[in-house]
Amino acid sequence: MSQFQIAVVVGSLRKDSFNRRMATAIARLAPPEFTFTQLEIGDLPLYNEDDDANQAAPVLRLKAAITSAQGLLFLTPEYNRSLPGVLKNAIDHASRPYGQSVWAGKPAGVLGVSVGAIGTAMAQQHLRNVLAYLDVPTLGQPEAFLQAKDSLFDETGNIGPDSKPFLQAWMDKYVDWVKRHTA
Numbered sequence: 001m002s003q004f005q006i007a008v009v010v011g012s013l014r015k016d017s018f019n020r021r022m023a024t025a026i027a028r029l030a031p032p033e034f035t036f037t038q039l040e041i042g043d044l045p046l047y048n049e050d051d052d053a054n055q056a057a058p059v060l061r062l063k064a065a066i067t068s069a070q071g072l073l074f075l076t077p078e079y080n081r082s083l084p085g086v087l088k089n090a091i092d093h094a095s096r097p098y099g100q101s102v103w104a105g106k107p108a109g110v111l112g113v114s115v116g117a118i119g120t121a122m123a124q125q126h127l128r129n130v131l132a133y134l135d136v137p138t139l140g141q142p143e144a145f146l147q148a149k150d151s152l153f154d155e156t157g158n159i160g161p162d163s164k165p166f167l168q169a170w171m172d173k174y175v176d177w178v179k180r181h182t183a
Helices: 018-027 049-054 057-068 085-094 121-133 164-182
Strands: 004-010 034-038 071-075 108-114 145-147
Touching: 004 018, 004 057, 004 164, 018 034, 018 071, 018 108, 018 164, 057 085, 071 164, 085 121, 108 121, 108 164
Parallel strands: 004 034, 004 071, 071 108, 108 145
Antiparallel strands: none
């Protein structure tokens, strides 16, 4: 049985998004005591404070999954130099009602894949600002701004050989981060 359950939040709804593919591939680099579960965020209603007293079933499901996790992994594309609305919506839902955030204290890692040369640098920075406010200890180094190139994934969906050493080192640091913050 896995000792560390990691809730994975992918900020893209596209079925074959680069970030969803990365979420699946990078989880394979973790040790066996880590289990990664991608959370559904596409069915969440738009956040409305009027609904705080009677949160929808998808919101309660999201909050329960985060509560039971020992760590978080965010994978975000970059839309218009920031994080996608669907990701911000999920973050807002799980942080409300005010004072009842399920994010606080959960160690996190942030990654992102984009076709652009700077990867998702701006989106990740904006996400880190939000996570800091929510008291989510977030791995600072190494940063990973990944450009979607043909060699990023191999033909079986694993991390390609050119990117694997860097991403294995990232995963090793992330594993240590989660262990340190859950001890």
